[in-house]
Amino acid sequence: MFSIPLEKAHISGRQENLAMKLEKTDILSAEEIAEEDIVERIFEAVIDQQLPPGTKLSESALCEAFGVGRMRIRRSLLLLASREVIELHANKGAYVASPSVKQAREVFEARLALEPTIARLAVQRATPEGIATLKEHLEMEFAAHRTNQRRDAIRLSGQFHTLMAQLAGNAVMLRMTKELVTRSSLIIGIFGAPGVTNCRDDDHAAIVDAFLSRDDKLAETIMREHLHHIEKHLDLEVQSKRSVDLVGLFRHPKNR
Ligand SMILES: [Zn+2]
Numbered sequence: 001m002f003s004i005p006l007e008k009a010h011i012s013g014r015q016e017n018l019a020m021k022l023e024k025t026d027i028l029s030a031e032e033i034a035e036e037d038i039v040e041r042i043f044e045a046v047i048d049q050q051l052p053p054g055t056k057l058s059e060s061a062l063c064e065a066f067g068v069g070r071m072r073i074r075r076s077l078l079l080l081a082s083r084e085v086i087e088l089h090a091n092k093g094a095y096v097a098s099p100s101v102k103q104a105r106e107v108f109e110a111r112l113a114l115e116p117t118i119a120r121l122a123v124q125r126a127t128p129e130g131i132a133t134l135k136e137h138l139e140m141e142f143a144a145h146r147t148n149q150r151r152d153a154i155r156l157s158g159q160f161h162t163l164m165a166q167l168a169g170n171a172v173m174l175r176m177t178k179e180l181v182t183r184s185s186l187i188i189g190i191f192g193a194p195g196v197t198n199c200r201d202d203d204h205a206a207i208v209d210a211f212l213s214r215d216d217k218l219a220e221t222i223m224r225e226h227l228h229h230i231e232k233h234l235d236l237e238v239q240s241k242r243s244v245d246l247v248g249l250f251r252h253p254k255n256r
Contacts, residue, residue: 131167
């Protein structure tokens, strides 16, 4: 589902952003790039909790905010819907997705079934280079947390999990993990407390230590506890409904 391999994604921050969050093709026309940009801005606003679940995305407000025509906004909304970031309702328009508590729990149930095994296999199969990459990635996560880059922290901690699946060397598991991590990022963005990200650095550090000591069972155990911890800290019951000024939110180019 992601076209940019993780190894390459480390090189470019912007590509890494897109690769982690959204499916995209390698070659885009100028018009499509503009749509990707709109898609990215809306996705980020959802992850940053500026657009709460259930917020109506009015086409006319988005046209005004991004300074583009209705067709381009519609295509952007279709892309977002295909990635389950928003929902389209016939005759009513587009709304920010509101994953149900049941859907959120299903995602974590699936992750618990899959990722502890991935952690075990990854320790058994990782090359020294692979372990070095994992350590480097952990440093990037620490840096994002130190500087309170919540969005980056969510993205990087998700990538830690897909990196594990890469190290396990199972393409089917990697694909499943990517899908689950993308869904989790949305769920965590929506249901996580504003100051809190999904993954504890400490847990990831403990998993890296298990790689260094080549303790596959330990990695499996820590991963299981880690996923339980993430799920437990989501506030699945609270979904705020407030009105959002879309034009004010998107009119100005973002500063990154
Ligand atoms: Zn994690």
